[in-house]
Amino acid sequence: MTQRLFFDCDTGIDDSVALLYLLARADVDLLGIASTAGNVPVDVVTTNNLSWLELCGRAEIPVHVGSATPLVADLMTTEDTHGPLGVGHAELPTPTITASHVDAADAWIEASRAHDGELVGLVTGPLTSLATAVRRDPALPSRMRRLVIMGGAFHTHGNTTPTSEWNVAVDPEAAAEVFAAFGTAGAPEPIVCALDLTEQVVMTPDHVVRLAAASGSTPLECPDPGDERGLRSVADNEIIRHLTDALRFYFEFHHDHDEGYIAHLHDPFAAMVALNPDLVTTIPARVGVELTGTLTRGMTVADERWMSPLGPNARIATATDLDSVFDDLIETIGTYARALVRI
Incomplete structure (x- = not known):
C-alpha cells in the first residue's frame, strides 16, 4: 500500500541518507519536503534538498522553505558536524529547479488537509x-x-549540551509546542526516535563498501582513519560518490570526538520507522521539554511512570533489530542507485 509522507528536515548528512531512502521506496508517495533551519541555514538546507531531487530525477516533488530562525532563540548551526554546505565533502550539482512559493508551515497544513487521516509526517x-x-x-x-x-x-547524555539533543536544542519552544499539541484528543501519539536508540544505529566503513557493492559501483572504496582527510571518492556511480564523500566527513567528525571512525545514522533510521512502526519496540510516555533551566534548557523529560495526571502524548522507541535495519537500508539505497544509472 502506498504511504503518503511529508518530510521535514535540516539536510544534513544523515538527512541526505534518509531522503535517498525515501526516494528509493516505491511504496512512498513523497508529497513534499519542508526545509527547516538547523544543521545549516535554511537556504543551504533548501539547496541541498533541491540538488538531491534533481540528481535523482524527482524534480516534481515540491521543496518548501521554512523560517530562517527558531520560534524564540537565535539560530545555531553545526557545520563542524555536517560540513560548510551540510553534505560533508560532497559537492552536489547546483540545482536548476527552484523551491515552491508555499512556505513549509502552509505545506504541512495543505498536505494534512488533502490527505486527512492518511498523512505520515517525518521530522528529522x-x-x-x-x-x-x-x-x-x-x-x-x-x-x-x-x-x-x-x-x-x-x-x-545529550549531543549538544549535557542534557539536550540537537534538534530539540535548536528550537526547544517548537518541540514543546508540538508535544503539547499531539497530546490532545484525536491526535496520534508521535513515535520518538531519540538518541537512546539512534546512537546505536552505527554505520561503519564496511557498510559503505556493502552499499557500493549493492549499487554495482566501482571501485569499491573503504574509508579508513589513516586516509588523507577529505580524500574524494572516485566511484563511478554518482549517488555512491556523493554519499561516500558525505559519509567520510561524518566518520572524520565522530573520530575527532573519540567516538570511533563511525557515523550515527539518526535520520535514516527515523525514516524507516515512519514507514514501518513495527520496526521498533516503544513505550508510552508524557514528553515535555524544559525551557527555562539554566543547565537543562532543551532537555526532553519523559513521564513513563504516570506521575502526571495527563495521559501519554508520545511513544518512545526503545529497541530494534540493527542488523535488519542496515540490511534494508543498504539494499534499498544500493538498488536505487544502481537503477538510476540505467535511466
Missing part, C-alpha cells in the same frame, strides 16, 4: 516548521495518521 530536524503549522491550524495533529520525530534524549 528542529520542529520549527511543524510548530508554526500547528499555530496556524491547531486541528492539524488530529488529521495525521502518524508522526515520527527524530529528537530528544531520555536515559542518555
Whole structure:
C-alpha cells in the first residue's frame, strides 16, 4: 500500500541518507519536503534538498522553505558536524529547479488537509516548521495518521549540551509546542526516535563498501582513519560518490570526538520507522521539554511512570533489530542507485 509522507528536515548528512531512502521506496508517495533551519541555514538546507531531487530525477516533488530562525532563540548551526554546505565533502550539482512559493508551515497544513487521516509526517530536524503549522491550524495533529520525530534524549547524555539533543536544542519552544499539541484528543501519539536508540544505529566503513557493492559501483572504496582527510571518492556511480564523500566527513567528525571512525545514522533510521512502526519496540510516555533551566534548557523529560495526571502524548522507541535495519537500508539505497544509472 502506498504511504503518503511529508518530510521535514535540516539536510544534513544523515538527512541526505534518509531522503535517498525515501526516494528509493516505491511504496512512498513523497508529497513534499519542508526545509527547516538547523544543521545549516535554511537556504543551504533548501539547496541541498533541491540538488538531491534533481540528481535523482524527482524534480516534481515540491521543496518548501521554512523560517530562517527558531520560534524564540537565535539560530545555531553545526557545520563542524555536517560540513560548510551540510553534505560533508560532497559537492552536489547546483540545482536548476527552484523551491515552491508555499512556505513549509502552509505545506504541512495543505498536505494534512488533502490527505486527512492518511498523512505520515517525518521530522528529522528542529520542529520549527511543524510548530508554526500547528499555530496556524491547531486541528492539524488530529488529521495525521502518524508522526515520527527524530529528537530528544531520555536515559542518555545529550549531543549538544549535557542534557539536550540537537534538534530539540535548536528550537526547544517548537518541540514543546508540538508535544503539547499531539497530546490532545484525536491526535496520534508521535513515535520518538531519540538518541537512546539512534546512537546505536552505527554505520561503519564496511557498510559503505556493502552499499557500493549493492549499487554495482566501482571501485569499491573503504574509508579508513589513516586516509588523507577529505580524500574524494572516485566511484563511478554518482549517488555512491556523493554519499561516500558525505559519509567520510561524518566518520572524520565522530573520530575527532573519540567516538570511533563511525557515523550515527539518526535520520535514516527515523525514516524507516515512519514507514514501518513495527520496526521498533516503544513505550508510552508524557514528553515535555524544559525551557527555562539554566543547565537543562532543551532537555526532553519523559513521564513513563504516570506521575502526571495527563495521559501519554508520545511513544518512545526503545529497541530494534540493527542488523535488519542496515540490511534494508543498504539494499534499498544500493538498488536505487544502481537503477538510476540505467535511466
